[in-house]
Amino acid sequence: MIEKAFEGGKKYKLWLLFLLAIIAAGIYQYSIQLEEGLSITGMSRDVSWGFYVANFTFFVGVAASAVMLVIPYYLHHYKKFSQLVIFGEWLAVGSVVMCILFIFVDMGQPQRALNILLHPTPNSVLFWDVIVLFGYLAINLFVAWVTLRKEKANLEISKLIKFLILLSIPWAIAIHTVTAFLYSGLPGRHAWLTAIMAPRFLASAFAAGPALLILLLMVVKKLTYFKPEKEAFGTLAKIMLYGMLVNIFFYGLEIFTAFYSNIPSHKHTLTYLFFGLNGYSKLVPYVWTSVAFGFVSVFMLLFPAIRANHKTLAVAATLIFFSTYLDKGLALVIGGFIPSPLETITEYTITGPEFTISAGIWAIGALLVTLAYRMTLNVRQS
Amino acid sequence: MKFDNKVNRKEFLKLTGIAALIGVGGKTGFSLYASGQEPETDSDENKNKIRYGLLIDTKKCPPDCTDCSDICHSKHNVPSYKSKKIEIKWIWKEPAKHLFPENNWDLKPVAAKNVPLLTVCNHCKNPPCVRVCPTQATFKRDDGIIMMDYHRCIGCRFCMAGCPYGSRSFNYKDPRKGLTELNPDYPTRTTGVVEKCNLCAEKIGDGSSPYCVEKCSKGAIIFGNLNDPESEIRKAIEQDHVLRRKAELGTEPSVFYKV
DSSP states (O other): OGGGGGOOOHHHHHHHHHHHHHHHHHHHHHHHHHHHOGGGSSOOSSSOOOHHHHHHHHHHHHHHTTHHHHIIIIITOOGGGTTTHHHHHHHHHHHHHHHHHHHHHHOSSGGGTTHHHHSOOTTOHHHHHHHHHHHHHHHHHHHHHHHHHHHHTTOOOOHHHHHHHHHHHHHHHHHHHHHHHHHHTOTTOTTTOOTTHHHHHHHHHHHHHHHHHHHHHHHHHHHSSOOOOHHHHHHHHHHHHHHHHHHHHHHHHHHHHHHHHTOHHHHHHHHHHHTOBTTBOTTHHHHHHHHHHHHHHHHHHTSHHHHHSHHHHHHHHHHHHHHHIIIIIIIIHHHTTSSOTTSOOOOOOOOHHHHHHHHHHHHHHHHHHHHHHHHHHHHHHO | OOOSTTSOHHHHHHHHHHHHHHTOSTTTSSOSSOTTOOOSSOSSHHHHHOOEEEEEETTTSOTTOOHHHHHHHHHTTOOOOSOSTTOOOSEEEEEHHHHSTTSOOTTSOHHHHHOEEEEEOOOOSSOHHHHHOSSSSEEEOTTSOEEEOTTTOOOOOHHHHHOTTOOOEEOSSOGGGGOSSOOTTSOOOOTTOEEOOOTTTTTGGGTOOOHHHHHOTTOOEEEEETTOTTSHHHHHHHHSOEEOTTGGGSOOOSEEEEO
């Protein structure tokens, strides 16, 4: 079946080569990072996690959002998703692989990565995150692969697969909850110390994931024979809208609690993000971009005509994707370190090598998703 | 592990000893007891006997003196860089208002707010860094010292996010390049691991004090066993008005400030 992934025209081969070139550039920069250490990144003593961990956090959400297809199809027998579920699962696979790689490149001593399993430490949330992420990867890879094989042979899926599919639902919630616990359980990091961190993560994930999937399916529709039903797009758009509305609501709750209580330590990070603090304001434009994109996209999606039109839907999905990416990917992680526990402000700027390594990981994710999608389409066609 | 009447005291100690060695049980793992409900007698008797700590007398510490950090950093091969962003610090000074932000600084003169006070790893009784470390590279010793195994640390920096005091530094580059002088008696670190004050664990075994305490000509730092009612440090804490940084977080620092 895997050979079907490589069957495609000249354009397809060129796209694969393009991705491989970016991956090569990423690997090259990573080799320099291995030599020089993480000093080639923008991270510092005060902002000790940066772009890598931000991307990790964001893509855990994208991975978890596969359940937004699994639940309607397998629990509610929503038939319009029958052809689409597997695309959500492949996206989850690609995303989890990216997450694992982002954590890996963030390590100062990556050759010791196995220490997490050699010295299992149940009191560390990171230990559990590794367990649930690898578990989620295994479940989705297995389920997507087997369902495609069964589809090819025109067979029903077995009870075991059905069980694994149902298991993937709470598991998806688990990966993002555990990822939220990485942040929300730390004393002294006030911006993260919030009980609604996990629900916030899930809400933004269920906006960002469907947004990315809508865009990917539009590309598939444009480039291949596969034409997903209009109604399926409409349903994904509604899911995305609900996710984003809840996400904005949750963010509002954070702002209310911080500013109405007027506790300085609870306000600091939010003040830094929205208005700047003590003259430091590097993230302010990104945060307001995120806010603007979020509100505009939600406003657009409220109109059925905009959801039905693919061009306007693509615009709204793009806005939601970048809005959530800037919020969760960048502002949340970096903002959490500002101000530092010693009340000082060190700002963070991404470096070229750091971006190239990240781009390499995105390209690996894109390559996996491309190959999986192509394989699925070719198998279905034959 | 099965605990019934058949397990005698010796076996019990053996089992808990092994558990303590691999870092489960006790306070590093999910404790059987919620904090505050811990039994009076600890399974490891030694654990309660010694808890090392420091008392910093802020009045005795001259603002512009750096003797303690100089000796500490040179003895422990702590590198120094031009860039503040990636600096490594074990013991250093910060303005008082930054160490105690929750204090009421409102009507205090600027000089009082900015008076430089010593800061160092607090060797917390309930250390968040130990709780979050995924490999037990950071662990708590029976004598209360929070130690690091630089050969096990994977450099994930979860402990740096977890420490509410900013006491931890990460080796963003090869620390040997930041050393002008090398102390052959203490190991250097490698790129990509976290490090911090170890309360001179390599030195205090024979009853002597940490370098910072020894070096201070003003006697501004007292070192001792907090669990010994007769110790100098314990008596000073009982008698004087002392503060701990961010006590409301429940980390129970072992570093006290006399104000």
